[in-house]
Amino acid sequence: MFFLKKIISTIISVFYLTFMNVLFITNEFSHKKLSPSGGVGRFYKELSDELFKNGHQVYVLGTNHTKFCVVDKGISFHILNKINFPGGGKLSVFQFFINRFLLTINFISFVKKHKIDVIEINEPIIAYIISFFKGNIPMVLRQHGMQSILSAMYGSKINKIYYFFERRAHFRADIVISVSKYIKEVVHKLYGADLSVDVVYNGIQINNQVLSVKKNNKSLLYVAALTEKKGYLDLVRVFNEINLKDNTVDLVIIGRESEFSFKSLGFTESALNRITYLGYLDYDEMKKYYVASNLFLNFTKGETFGLTTIEAMSNNIPVVISNIGVAEEIVENGISGYIVDLQNTEDVLNKIFKILNDSSLQKKIGQIAGESVKNSFTNEIMYNRTIEIYKKIQN
Secondary structure, rough: OHHHHHHHHHHHHHHHHOOOOEEOOOOOOOOOOOOEEEEEEHHHHHEEEEHHOOEEEEEEEEEEEOEEEEEEEEEEEEEEOOOOOOOOHHHHHHHHHHHHHHHHHHHHHHHHHHOOOOEOOOOOHHHHHHOOOOOOOOOEEEEEOHHHHHHHHHOOOOOHHHHHHHHHHHHHEEEEEEEOOOHHHHHHHHOOOOOOOOOOOEOOOOOOOOOOOOOOOOOEEEEEEEEEOOOHHHHHHHHHHHHHOOOEEEEEEEEOOOOOOHOOOOHHHHHHHHHHHEEEOOOHHHHHHHHHHOOEEOOOOOOOOOHHHHHHHHOOOEEEEEOOOOHHHHEEEEEEEEEEOOOOOEEEEEEEEEHHHHHHHHHHHHHHHHHHHHOOOOOHHHHHHHHHHHHHOOO
């Protein structure tokens, strides 16, 4: 009888470990009914789709500009209407904490009604608070780049309040996932060397219909919000120089106006005649611009991973990326693209024109870039590594 119970228990355990109910707590998710989101929102969309495709139930709990409680394409959304007070100052601080308080209350109610096997979260204050109310449900903290990480990366002053919650959230989580080896090192340096951190790279959906031969033109693509940290001052300087050397080179810019407006960036009149600024586009709209480009530029001052870079590479486009900490994990210098020091303008220009003026080299580097994404940065790889970790903490 004992052995029969043991066998039944094992079968039930295997079943529940095979098909899980996963709860994502996030305010960022790529969906047309929700506020525009960047790489984090894209990540949760891609992973949710992959989980559902493999038989798991996915729930999303968070706040946004409007209430959104529906089941869409197998994903169950429980999005609360974010409270916004007019004005600023003390009201904005109160707003910050009351939204997190309301989300916590809804979390407590939610887990009483639904069987949840794993919670994943990327917001440290909520992670720290709900860690006291989650019971035996394992909690994953995925480090996409919290405020203190970004401050350390950009050389800014670290906010002590955020750091207080971030550090405690890391140690209260059952497991911490970093989106790159570089960020894993920063996590250890910032929060504690004894933290256990797994690395899972973000993945993308691979397009098997990639056009391997580009049009015979010279088109550059830049995708990022318009801020200094995303390298726009360097882009202006470099493209003005490119335009002086060859005024047939085009530049397409995709990204929402944030710190800068496009008109204030400082391109010369001649350079502006070769620039197309498209503002914010979602990924489906961006695809055609990836395919139509000859070279992708990423001049950011820091990045936790680099989703737009691997999107470009997946379309067989060579990339030129600044020598940030994560660059070598994505680009093999001189093989699948070039890693450059932005202070050396002459070298940056040489690398760009080397690719633009040699179609056979452009094709060769692009194909290697595409293969490297297929080997390391697909949704399938991201899903398999994530499920492996989920099962590990359940066991």
